[in-house]
Amino acid sequence: MQLKELASLLPVSRIVGEGSIEITGVQMDSRKVKPGDLFICIAGAAFDGHHFAERVIGQGAAALVAERDLQAAVPTLIVKDTRYAMAVIAAHFYGYPSRELKVIGVTGTNGKTTTTYLLESILSDHGFRTGLMGNIHVKIGTQFHPNHATNTQEALELQRILREMVNAGTDYCLMEVSSHGLERGRVKGCGFRTGIFTNLTQDHLDYHKTMERYQAAKALLFSRMGNEYDADPDRRRFAVLNADDAASGDFADQTSAHVITYGIDDTSADVRAEDIEMTSGGTRFRCVTFRGTAEMQLRLVGRFNVYNALGAITAALAEGLPLDSIAESLSRVRSVEGRMEIVDAGQPFLVLVDYAHTPDGLENALSTISQFAEGNMICVFGCGGDRDRTKRPVMGRLAAEYSDYVIVTSDNPRTEEPEAIIRDIVPGLIEVGCEQGGYELIVDRRQAIEKAVAMAGPGDVVLIAGKGHETYQEIMGIKHDFDDRRVAEDAIRGR
Ligand SMILES: CC(=O)N[C@H]1[C@@H](OP(=O)(O)OP(=O)(O)OC[C@H]2O[C@@H](n3ccc(=O)[nH]c3=O)[C@H](O)[C@@H]2O)O[C@H](CO)[C@@H](O)[C@@H]1O[C@H](C)C(=O)N[C@@H](C)C(=O)N[C@H](CCC(=O)O)C(=O)O
Numbered sequence: 001m002q003l004k005e006l007a008s009l010l011p012v013s014r015i016v017g018e019g020s021i022e023i024t025g026v027q028m029d030s031r032k033v034k035p036g037d038l039f040i041c042i043a044g045a046a047f048d049g050h051h052f053a054e055r056v057i058g059q060g061a062a063a064l065v066a067e068r069d070l071q072a073a074v075p076t077l078i079v080k081d082t083r084y085a086m087a088v089i090a091a092h093f094y095g096y097p098s099r100e101l102k103v104i105g106v107t108g109t110n111g112k113t114t115t116t117y118l119l120e121s122i123l124s125d126h127g128f129r130t131g132l133m134g135n136i137h138v139k140i141g142t143q144f145h146p147n148h149a150t151n152t153q154e155a156l157e158l159q160r161i162l163r164e165m166v167n168a169g170t171d172y173c174l175m176e177v178s179s180h181g182l183e184r185g186r187v188k189g190c191g192f193r194t195g196i197f198t199n200l201t202q203d204h205l206d207y208h209k210t211m212e213r214y215q216a217a218k219a220l221l222f223s224r225m226g227n228e229y230d231a232d233p234d235r236r237r238f239a240v241l242n243a244d245d246a247a248s249g250d251f252a253d254q255t256s257a258h259v260i261t262y263g264i265d266d267t268s269a270d271v272r273a274e275d276i277e278m279t280s281g282g283t284r285f286r287c288v289t290f291r292g293t294a295e296m297q298l299r300l301v302g303r304f305n306v307y308n309a310l311g312a313i314t315a316a317l318a319e320g321l322p323l324d325s326i327a328e329s330l331s332r333v334r335s336v337e338g339r340m341e342i343v344d345a346g347q348p349f350l351v352l353v354d355y356a357h358t359p360d361g362l363e364n365a366l367s368t369i370s371q372f373a374e375g376n377m378i379c380v381f382g383c384g385g386d387r388d389r390t391k392r393p394v395m396g397r398l399a400a401e402y403s404d405y406v407i408v409t410s411d412n413p414r415t416e417e418p419e420a421i422i423r424d425i426v427p428g429l430i431e432v433g434c435e436q437g438g439y440e441l442i443v444d445r446r447q448a449i450e451k452a453v454a455m456a457g458p459g460d461v462v463l464i465a466g467k468g469h470e471t472y473q474e475i476m477g478i479k480h481d482f483d484d485r486r487v488a489e490d491a492i493r494g495r
Pocket residue numbers: 028029030031041042043044045046047048049052135149150151152153154178179180181184
């Protein structure tokens with residue numbers, strides 16, 4: 001592909017040097033550049049890609065995309081915004097893969113992973129070939145790959161994966177779409193057949209600053225639907241919105257897609273759950289839809305999982321699948337990894353590992369458990385470093401309100417002092433009168449889990465929240481092996 005072909009896609013651009021130079025690859029990270037690559041210079045928070053220009057030319061880069069003339073020894077495409085250019089170039093370079101498969105994007109503060117898994121199970125049970133892009137892993141064909149990003153990939157990686165999915169014969173790609181991914185244009189070059197909205201509650205205020213801006217980022221999934229990256233000839237697109245969440249009205253106003261709503265409280269929703277019953281083995285409810293009614297049986301627990309199921313059911317109905325066979329598929333889905341996952345090493349109390357890392361997630365996990373806990377509830381949790389600080393005391397308060405004993409510990413402190421994060425959490429516990437004897441602070445997560453397991457008695461429940469499926473603890477840029485499930489199992493055996 002020639003550099004000038006890419007220049008023609010961008011509204012404001014000019015080439016310094018020879019536009020007919022051949023490009024054989026595209027990179028945004030100097031450490032990955034190979035001879036023949038086009039290197040896109042991105043000015044970020046930690047680094048400015050423009051400073052790597054000379055280095056990548058030394059590695060054989062054929063050309064650059066930059067926001068200024070770098071007087072480089074290779075042809076340079078100069079654009080106003082390299083991040084925007086990257087999304088356009090990535091889609092073109094990989095041949096617009098989202099035009100060749102149906103991409104279903106799931107956005108929202110909580111429930112994205114769970115909803116994509118439920119929908120993936122339904123679609124594959126109905127004979128479709130599915131691909132997954134989420135924060136547990138990326139599935140292409142029958143292969144599972146680790147997701148090296150925290151969630152939604154940068155545009156180049158995202159388009160490369162979509163192309164691989166097309167090559168593997170994929171019918172549907174189920175993609176978790178984060179607010180960072182939307183705001184930073186990582187999915188700008190992607191057309192969505194369906195967008196599903198789960199909910200909007202507090203998180204990521206470090207990045208978005210206000211809930212209004214956080215909501216505006218989420219809205220991009222719906223307002224951009226029907227773009228040139230989706231070439232579905234019959235133009236069938238769906239916005240599947242949670243009628244019980246106030247943000248949905250805003251998203252409905254901004255989308256050209258056909259809106260279908262789901263909910264529990266709003267009786268005007270197109271797809272509803274009624275007569276919800278928590279059973280020992282899961283959850284049962286009646287699902288009332290525009291295609292009839294069916295009894296649903298989930299192995300997942302909690303009212304929040306009814307919402308996740310409703311989102312998946314609605315999207316599946318939009319694809320024309322029969323309600324009864326959707327119900328059959330859902331009844332077979334076992335728990336999603338790291339979500340309310342039971343650690344069973346024969347102990348006389350329940351140990352659950354859950355990925356709740358937001359106030360709403362934690363409250364949902366705790367309130368669900370409190371419905372069936374017979375004995376005391378012991379909660380072990382921490383808050384991520386370099387992330388929203390304002391959620392810390394709120395999570396502290398919630399943990400104290402629902403639990404009999406709280407152990408505050410570390411959860412990926414990243415570049416922050418673990419003790420400082422814990423200090424931010426404690427005022428929330430104090431606020432609701434949690435006294436010295438009701439909580440303790442144990443910086444080392446392993447010791448915290450061991451303590452919780454040691455103090456649990458028959459009938460008690462230990463909730464280890466925040467890390468779910470994660471297999472590491474990130475401290476000062478280093479990911480140390482750490483898996484709550486394995487640590488809890490060892491602690492139980494060592495009791
Ligand atoms: C806020 C954010 O999204 N930051 C991401 C972003 O950082 P940045 O734009 O500031 O870039 P930078 O690290 O300063 O680097 C600038 C440029 O120099 C390049 N570079 C850098 C170093 C080098 O040696 N050579 C080189 O070429 C980089 O590749 C990049 O092109 O681009 C980097 C490179 O891709 C990412 O690593 C980084 O994500 C960091 C790890 C991050 O923590 N992201 C989180 C906040 C995030 O995106 N989370 C959401 C999850 C939300 C949820 O699920 O709830 C997500 O979607 O993952």
